[in-house]
Amino acid sequence: MHHILEDLERRRQEARLGGGRKRIDAQHAKGKLTAHERIDVLLDEGSFEELDRYVEHNCVDFGMTEQVIPGDGVVTGSGTINGRLVYVFSQDFTVFGGSLSERHAQKICKIMDSAMKVGAPVIGINDSGGARIQEGVASLGGYAEVFQRNVLASGVVPQLSMIMGPCAGGAVYSPAMTDFIFMVKDSSYMFVTGPDVVKTVTNEVVTQEELGGAVTHTTKSGVADVAFENDIEALLAARDFVDFLPASNRVDVPERPTDDPWDREEPSLDTLIPASSNQPYDMHELIRKTVDEGDFFELQPAHAANIIVGFGRIEGRTVGVVANQPTVLAGVLDIASSKKAARFVRFCDAFDIPIVTFVDVPGFLPGVAQEHNGIIKNGAKLLFAYAEATVPKITVITRKAYGGAYDVMASKHLRGDLNYAWPTAEIAVMGAKGAVEIIFRQDIGDADKIAARTAEYEARFANPFVAASKGFIDEVIMPHATRPRIALGLRKLRGKALENPWKKHDNIPL
Ligand code: HXC
Numbered sequence: 001m002h003h004i005l006e007d008l009e010r011r012r013q014e015a016r017l018g019g020g021r022k023r024i025d026a027q028h029a030k031g032k033l034t035a036h037e038r039i040d041v042l043l044d045e046g047s048f049e050e051l052d053r054y055v056e057h058n059c060v061d062f063g064m065t066e067q068v069i070p071g072d073g074v075v076t077g078s079g080t081i082n083g084r085l086v087y088v089f090s091q092d093f094t095v096f097g098g099s100l101s102e103r104h105a106q107k108i109c110k111i112m113d114s115a116m117k118v119g120a121p122v123i124g125i126n127d128s129g130g131a132r133i134q135e136g137v138a139s140l141g142g143y144a145e146v147f148q149r150n151v152l153a154s155g156v157v158p159q160l161s162m163i164m165g166p167c168a169g170g171a172v173y174s175p176a177m178t179d180f181i182f183m184v185k186d187s188s189y190m191f192v193t194g195p196d197v198v199k200t201v202t203n204e205v206v207t208q209e210e211l212g213g214a215v216t217h218t219t220k221s222g223v224a225d226v227a228f229e230n231d232i233e234a235l236l237a238a239r240d241f242v243d244f245l246p247a248s249n250r251v252d253v254p255e256r257p258t259d260d261p262w263d264r265e266e267p268s269l270d271t272l273i274p275a276s277s278n279q280p281y282d283m284h285e286l287i288r289k290t291v292d293e294g295d296f297f298e299l300q301p302a303h304a305a306n307i308i309v310g311f312g313r314i315e316g317r318t319v320g321v322v323a324n325q326p327t328v329l330a331g332v333l334d335i336a337s338s339k340k341a342a343r344f345v346r347f348c349d350a351f352d353i354p355i356v357t358f359v360d361v362p363g364f365l366p367g368v369a370q371e372h373n374g375i376i377k378n379g380a381k382l383l384f385a386y387a388e389a390t391v392p393k394i395t396v397i398t399r400k401a402y403g404g405a406y407d408v409m410a411s412k413h414l415r416g417d418l419n420y421a422w423p424t425a426e427i428a429v430m431g432a433k434g435a436v437e438i439i440f441r442q443d444i445g446d447a448d449k450i451a452a453r454t455a456e457y458e459a460r461f462a463n464p465f466v467a468a469s470k471g472f473i474d475e476v477i478m479p480h481a482t483r484p485r486i487a488l489g490l491r492k493l494r495g496k497a498l499e500n501p502w503k504k505h506d507n508i509p510l
Helices: 002-016 021-029 035-042 102-118 137-153 169-177 195-202 208-212 214-219 231-242 267-271 283-290 335-350 368-372 375-388 403-408 432-439 447-461 465-469 479-493
Strands: 049-051 074-081 084-091 122-126 159-163 166-168 180-184 189-191 226-228 297-299 307-314 317-324 355-361 393-402 418-421 426-428
Touching (some): 035 074, 035 084, 049 102, 074 102, 074 231, 122 169, 137 169, 159 231, 169 189, 267 283, 267 479, 283 317, 283 479, 368 375, 375 403, 393 403, 426 447
Parallel strands (some): 084 122, 122 159, 166 189, 393 418
Antiparallel strands (some): 074 084, 297 307
């Protein structure tokens, strides 16, 4: 009996070594952790239960029968993050470059199926040379099996992709279909075709990092959400992040105790809005002073920064925050910011996370490039997302809410549950100057008349009371009372029940 137990232990140790000491050292030399080490950082100590440790590939071509490594390049199983169940796969670059074989894919699919059955998030750690070249189409089939599950799991359980090494070719489409992507600077990249192919086809010379590194994807393309300095920073952030997420679409948002009083007032917010309405202020200040303990997990902070999205908590319960950012492009809505916020709003709605929207928006960004690249369809994404959302929606207009952007930003008309305005709110079709130049065009040569008309327009619309008189604003609130009003509102809205008409699915303007 004893030697059988020893044999099991030996097999386990062997499997943990993956592609061997030399390749582990090479992995470390690149500043990367191994697949097991990553799981150790990600999950609560001792909570990981590995599955399929002895799975082997079934390839008989190209001498592969001689090269069999238990686990076949991916570590899979489940464990906990701060006591809450998650399923994990972690590709092992030391085994055939973490490449995806048929069996490797089957292991990933198995934990995705389990996660969907029990209702728990899936975290995928990607570090792979792509399709296992020796296996050919079997590997492509494996990818498609994973893709199919990504789609079926979308909106059922949260899916987080950690890109911690290569992720190229069609392999990028699995992370792309998950809800969130975290990347590590300098050691991870994502592209459909790499620098060599790009050079051959378009004659553009570009490095891996420039083409698809963490900075590129979290600034320019918006493919990824957050870039981290190293594996450990990324994995610890993932732990904090998962704490905000519901386990599935079948359960309530997580609740965690907080010492932050729900009725905390913030007198400093009474002077947040500058004297001149063209002067910017940092919307982060309002967000941090509103959520519990100032704890706000921002997504895509470096992409389309004219809109802020992320998670916070009120009374210990997760809320999604969407806010225009006056310090970047005056907080205007453009293609990138509309897409960014629309996807976030849809995630919140899918997982029943209430949405708090802070509005200071001068309108949509004018320009030929915006029009030609489809601001119409892309702006409509955010409008559509807010309009279809049935979760509790609380909106606070701090300053500008102009034109179509007023409608879009979770207005009353899009079934906003509680629409508040600060006394500094300006709710109008456009700014006073632009409005006067259109409706009093005949007076344009007369500076005094124009000044008088502008003052008249401002007096009428540079406040929230016209909108409030129509019931479009439920209450004009003191800035210092923003947190208590939102907390109370969310409490009252916990029982909200609202259903959209039956349909197979909608047809959001993609
Ligand atoms: C089998 C692979 C592999 C692969 C790497 N390896 N990629 N084995 N299939 N796709 C093996 C290598 O042979 C090597 O084995 C070990 O992994 C480490 O690879 P290195 O090249 O030594 O590492 P590095 O220099 O860091 O370069 C990493 C790399 C490179 C950039 C990922 O390996 C590479 O270009 N690989 C091929 C990438 C690729 O073309 N994949 C297919 C893409 S098409 P030893 O034994 O020496 O340690 C695709 C389609 C998916 O993925 C479609 C889905 C729809």
